[in-house]
Amino acid sequence: MDESQIQQVRSFNRAVTQRIGVLSDDYLSRGRPLGESRLLFEIGRSGADLRDLRARLSLDSGYLSRMLRSLEAQGLVGSQRAAEDGRVRRAVLTRKGLREFDALDRHSQDFATSLLASLGATQRERMIAAMAEVERLMRASAVIIEPADPASADARACFEAYFRELEERFETGFDPARTVSADPEELVPPAGLFLLAQLDGRAVGCGALKVKGRGLGEIKRMWVAPDARGLGIAQRLLDALEKHAVRMGLDTLQLDTNRALKEAHALYTRNGYREIPRYNDNPYADHWFEKRGLKRGVESD
Incomplete structure (x- = not known):
């Protein structure tokens, strides 16, 4: 493996995590870290089975349970048995959780807008094209x-x-x-x-x-x-x-x-x-x- 390629990946990771606020416990100014905010998004308005959340986010059961307990303690998430299979647990957003979901969605939209607003039209096109390519290749690397x-x-x-x-x-x-x-x-x-x-x-x-x-x-x-x-x-x-x-x-x-x-x-x-x-x-x-x-x-x- 080319060492310069490895270093570029590491540099990219540092730049992105800093720019999008991953290092803060106040992601999108909502008072919680990125992990919990992302979990709220993944549960979404329709709810989600815990086993699907584990697979989708590549989380082990213990870490997912800890995040869910934190969100439950905040009054944002509840759990129930799946209607089609009583052995499967399902996470659902409470009314408060639905309001928080909407707030996170607005803040995420505003952040994406601010990220693009500081660039010229040509730079925006280049960034969007590069993001799409990186996303595709990141998916490929996960296969x-x-x-x-x-x-x-x-x-x-x-x-x-x-x-x-x-x-x-x-x-x-x-x-x-x-x-x-x-x-x-x-x-x-x-x-x-x-x-x-x-x-x-x-x-x-x-x-x-x-x-x-x-x-x-x-x-x-x-x-x-x-x-x-x-x-x-x-x-x-x-x-x-x-x-x-x-x-x-x-x-x-x-x-x-x-x-x-x-x-x-x-x-x-x-x-x-x-x-x-x-x-x-x-x-x-x-x-x-x-x-x-x-x-x-x-x-x-």
Whole structure:
């Protein structure tokens, strides 16, 4: 890692935390620190389940409980059992909490306005563009890609969303029973591997390997949730699958894809996959690809 890049990140963090008032216990002049104010925003007018708050804010249970107790002591927050599941606790704003939410919202709006007002028109455009880019890249850096159980609830949710999208995009629709198999038992070592991409505790993508023979594997179930596209997740999934393939003794990967999936076609082409003749009887495939020499590629990284 480039040391100058690391130092720039640290400098950026210091500048931002100072400018937006994170170091104060009086965030937005409302008499409480940023953490509690942010928690009020996240609970919002509709309330929020505690488990969702933990995942959304990346908080451990103890710290979240302490902040909630503080807000409860201030008369801003109450808790109740979720209507659909009595085992789940839900945080809700009291009437006083709703008034405080509105006040925080006004103060936050005023602060954002003041931040932009001191800049010229060109500088404002540059700042907004830079903020949007940083936000996107920060989201991308929060994505975690790890091996997972292909029979898990998260995996099943990804498969179902993937199949629904193929049904919508393919000219002839899509029936998973008619395509080449990639069943859970085929996607666990040594037969294969399944990777899950998660963002803020939510599954947002997946990819799998299926071992076909000595040194040969096949890529299956590559999918990224529409609202997580543009974060480079598909590229990271492909890179990770190739590295795992080498560890599993594979040196060649194959795959097939439909002509409607132009993004997939572009992804594989720019990563060195070349089009080859048909190698299976998948009725939904229009293109077949192959990449050889994976071991050489990984060793040169």
